[in-house]
Amino acid sequence: xxxxxxxxxxxxxxxxxxxxxxxxxxxxxxxxxxxxxxxxxxxxxxxxxxxxxxxxxxxxxxxxxxxxxxxxxxxxxxxxxxxxxxxxxxxxxxxxxxxxxxxxxxxxxxxxxxxxxxxxxxxxxxxxxxxxxxxxxxxxxxxxxxxxxxxxxxxxxxxxxxxxxxxxxxxxxxxxxxxxxxxxxxxxxxxxxxxxxxxxxxxxxxxxxxxxxxxxxxxxxxxxxxxxxxxxxxxxxxxxxxxxxxxxxxxxxxxxxxxxxxxxxxxxxxxxxxxxxxxxxxxxxxxxxxxxxxxxxxxxxxxxxxxxx
Amino acid sequence: xxxxxxxxxxxxxxxxxxxxxxxxxxxxxxxxxxxxxxxxxxxxxxxxxxxxxxxxxxxxxxxxxxxxxxxxxxxxxxxxxxxxxxxxxxxxxxxxxxxxxxxxxxxxxxxxxxxxxxxxxxxxxxxxxxxxxxxxxxxxxxxxxxxxxxxxxxxxxxxxxxxxxxxxxxxxxxxxxxx
Numbered sequence: 001x002x003x004x005x006x007x008x009x010x011x012x013x014x015x016x017x018x019x020x021x022x023x024x025x026x027x028x029x030x031x032x033x034x035x036x037x038x039x040x041x042x043x044x045x046x047x048x049x050x051x052x053x054x055x056x057x058x059x060x061x062x063x064x065x066x067x068x069x070x071x072x073x074x075x076x077x078x079x080x081x082x083x084x085x086x087x088x089x090x091x092x093x094x095x096x097x098x099x100x101x102x103x104x105x106x107x108x109x110x111x112x113x114x115x116x117x118x119x120x121x122x123x124x125x126x127x128x129x130x131x132x133x134x135x136x137x138x139x140x141x142x143x144x145x146x147x148x149x150x151x152x153x154x155x156x157x158x159x160x161x162x163x164x165x166x167x168x169x170x171x172x173x174x175x176x177x178x179x180x181x182x183x184x185x186x187x188x189x190x191x192x193x194x195x196x197x198x199x200x201x202x203x204x205x206x207x208x209x210x211x212x213x214x215x216x217x218x219x220x221x222x223x224x225x226x227x228x229x230x231x232x233x234x235x236x237x238x239x240x241x242x243x244x245x246x247x248x249x250x251x252x253x254x255x256x257x258x259x260x261x262x263x264x265x266x267x268x269x270x271x272x273x274x275x276x277x278x279x280x281x282x283x284x285x286x287x288x289x290x291x292x293x294x295x296x297x298x299x300x301x302x303x304x305x306x307x308x309x
Numbered sequence: 310x311x312x313x314x315x316x317x318x319x320x321x322x323x324x325x326x327x328x329x330x331x332x333x334x335x336x337x338x339x340x341x342x343x344x345x346x347x348x349x350x351x352x353x354x355x356x357x358x359x360x361x362x363x364x365x366x367x368x369x370x371x372x373x374x375x376x377x378x379x380x381x382x383x384x385x386x387x388x389x390x391x392x393x394x395x396x397x398x399x400x401x402x403x404x405x406x407x408x409x410x411x412x413x414x415x416x417x418x419x420x421x422x423x424x425x426x427x428x429x430x431x432x433x434x435x436x437x438x439x440x441x442x443x444x445x446x447x448x449x450x451x452x453x454x455x456x457x458x459x460x461x462x463x464x465x466x467x468x469x470x471x472x473x474x475x476x477x478x479x480x481x482x483x484x485x486x487x488x
């Protein structure tokens with residue numbers, strides 16, 4: 001927050017005006033061509049301390065911060081790919097609390113400060129494959145979800161983990177209409193949640209998460225389609241039964257509970273055999289489990305992945 | 310003058326796409342942008358063509374036959390951009406053609422333009438007489454199929470689609486009443 005001291009500034013300027021200043025400026029200048037937003041560079045965000053991971057990180061070229069922050073699916077901020085960036089400041093992250101409850105020995109509440117200080121952070125460079133057949137490589141900062149599980153100690157009857165995103169109909173433009181059944185919910189089987197690849201992310205490119213990428217805390221499950229990696233988490237619950245997942249609820253024949261990246265199972269309306277890596281000229285083949293087979297194959301032994309897609 | 314004015318319906322969207330392509334660094338997924346923008350332009354042009362007879366001023370200054378050709382050109386560009394997205398790879402395209410119904414509808418809709426394009430000249434219009442008007446009613450079918458093609462690729466947010474649908478229903482009502 002070095003250059004942009006929000007607390008002092010909003011005492012003299014109307015807060016909504018201040019929060020929307022870039023948008024207002026942009027809309028005044030840009031007319032139909034929105035290219036002028038390039039003139040405004042991204043404000044620098046709080047830097048994080050982290051170790052670099054080599055075990056799970058890919059050495060592929062990462063996508064640029066510009067690509068990662070201006071081509072997003074985050075329906076709470078609008079359904080267009082650019083909407084999350086344009087509406088980023090409508091996500092209110094003050095006094096954020098992440099509650100971990102359900103079938104656990106010790107429920108836990110983490111605030112924004114805990115999230116970046118309580119756990120040793122590491123950089124994980126993961127591939128992200130969207131169900132819409134595009135992909136990116138993102139240098140996330142975070143820690144394994146397993147670390148939280150070690151603290152709260154799930155009970156033996158906890159078989160699944162349910163995740164819930166922010167619900168704020170007053171501020172979030174996408175939640176003013178029922179595009180999806182808000183709040184956004186996701187779920188994992190408990191062994192998937194405990195897998196070392198499963199990350200709780202608080203940052204990318206060495207800084208805290210930009211709002212459009214799911215600030216202040218989100219899930220990353222790199223071998224599943226991107227929509228499983230729920231953003232702006234407020235609640236993690238350990239439960240006995242398979243939890244509701246928003247896209248699965250929206251179209252059960254199109255988005256399964258597992259939603260593992262699988263080139264052999266087509267989405268009913270488009271192929272999943274190939275993907276466009278953002279920035280590439282040619283399409284590339286999609287890999288089973290998004291290329292994480294050697295780490296996650298054993299989670300799905302004896303399972304028919306065409307049935308449990 | 311009428312022709313010149315009608316050409317602006319080609320020139321403005323064409324320049325808009327080209328300009329964005331080369332100067333708008335906010336376009337992250339270029340191939341997807343080209344496909345969607347050309348699709349929206351073609352769909353909007355069909356809506357405009359069918360709306361024009363309801364506004365006498367527009368009817369005087371716009372050449373609807375020429376605008377029809379322009380619509381076909383954008384639909385064709387839409388197809389070429391889709392080929393481009395698939396690296397012009399025949400195996401990929403065949404795969405889509407066999408498996409995806411919205412792609413099949415897309416090809417079929419584009420084929421429906423052919424009788425319109427082939428008879429879009431004064432000689433045909435004269436020779437075909439009443440038949441010419443019947444053939445050109447195909448534009449309504451093209452519009453319906455385009456909307457189905459569009460509907461089938463929407464994930465969850467039908468807002469923009471419903472604006473198109475509303476506009477089309479109004480036009481259908483107006484045109485029906487006029488006839």
